[in-house]
Amino acid sequence: MRILVIADIHGNWPALEAIVSKESFDCCWCLGDLVDYGPFGAECVDWAREHCTYVVRGNHDHAVAQFVNGRGEDGYRYLARVTRELMWQQLSGDQIRYLARLPVSLDVTLNQRIVHLYHATPRDAMDEYLGPDEQTWQERVSALRGQLLCVGHTHLPFLLRVGERMVLNPGSVGQPRDGDPRASYAIIEDGRIELHRVEYRVDLMVDAIRATDWPERAKEWLAAVLQHGGLRPALSQLRP
């Protein structure tokens, strides 16, 4: 059984396509955030519906499905706010309902063992931002029955041992924030867990972003985030 684990696709179809055309897999687990930031939200929702065995709801899926107007004049909150309008324009009622009905967490079975799927953390399934901090994760996983917890949300890939458990974050397919612009994902096979990266056509995403009616500032930031692997490395280029 070869499992593809993905998260935080964020409307980046070229990145998702690069992964799924490179990797063969028996099933796919998606840890949420299909939409916002990228102009291919509908394509990513359709792909997940057709190909993912399990999908949990991310904070951006929730916000789009519940018609939450974003707030923020800076950083990622600003980019989410200005890109969300396009999601509402391009997603059908059926696609919106699909996002609204996604579970906030799932317990799945792999080789007779429980695996927990969350977008963020068990404490706050959609919103808590927690990187590879072993001590804090110990508090978050202590009540779980399973040995493996799969999460997304931070857009930072890591595989962390926490006592007898493992916490896997496959990183972000469509908007990496660790300084490496390549699409990030994980493969679980025969008890092994591996993090992977693959190059994709960032230029196609930048062209698609430039073709939207988003504010020029947002287009510039989004392109730089994709080209540099995050806002911080991008801003160091934009504001030398």
Ligand SMILES: [Fe+2]
């Ligand atoms: Fe995300």
